[in-house]
């Protein structure tokens with residue numbers, strides 16, 4: 001199973017505050033949709049809450065929680081990363097997309113092969129973070145997007161691979 005993290009983080013690795021995103025970047029949202037479409041996505045219970053407890057269409061939604069009785073509205077509840085990998089494997093998927101938030105990135109990073117990192121060019125305050133990448137990781141691709149009337153910040157969409 002190829003475990004891929006998909007994340008948008010500021011220059012200082014902030015990914016959210018008060019269980020919300022800190023930017024609206026339509027081009028990045030389109031990239032996220034295209035990258036995850038048709039694939040299993042794993043998210044933490046808090047991120048699911050931040051989406052209004054609604055599943056993202058066209059993808060197998062896996063919610064990670066220690067709780068047994070949360071309302072998932074059609075998503076599948078899992079209790080460990082291994083559960084998620086097993087479930088995806090059983091359904092013949094070759095890739096698991098880990099879509100946050102901070103706790104789940106931290107948990108999945110040691111098992112990840114690929115990171116699709118949108119680096120949002122701002123230094124901003126928040127309470128959820130993407131872990132700093134160490135020398136195990138190498139940047140393979142990067143595409144720059146300038147700020148404009150619809151994008152408050154410029155950003156790079158980067159592909160990182162484990163060495």
Ligand SMILES: NC(=O)c1ccc[n+]([C@@H]2O[C@H](COP(=O)([O-])OP(=O)(O)OC[C@H]3O[C@@H](n4cnc5c(N)ncnc54)[C@H](OP(=O)(O)O)[C@@H]3O)[C@@H](O)[C@H]2O)c1
Nearest residue numbers: 007008016019020021044046047065066100101102103104
């Ligand atoms: N910028 C981005 O790309 C991006 C992407 C996603 C989310 N976000 C942001 O990230 C923030 C949320 O991140 P977060 O770190 O607060 O929460 P989170 O990672 O979304 O969810 C945390 C929850 O996941 C469950 N969990 C964590 N580790 C577990 C384990 N080992 N086994 C079972 N369950 C486990 C727990 O649920 P229970 O408490 O139910 O047990 C925990 O409370 C929000 O601000 C959101 O907007 C940003």
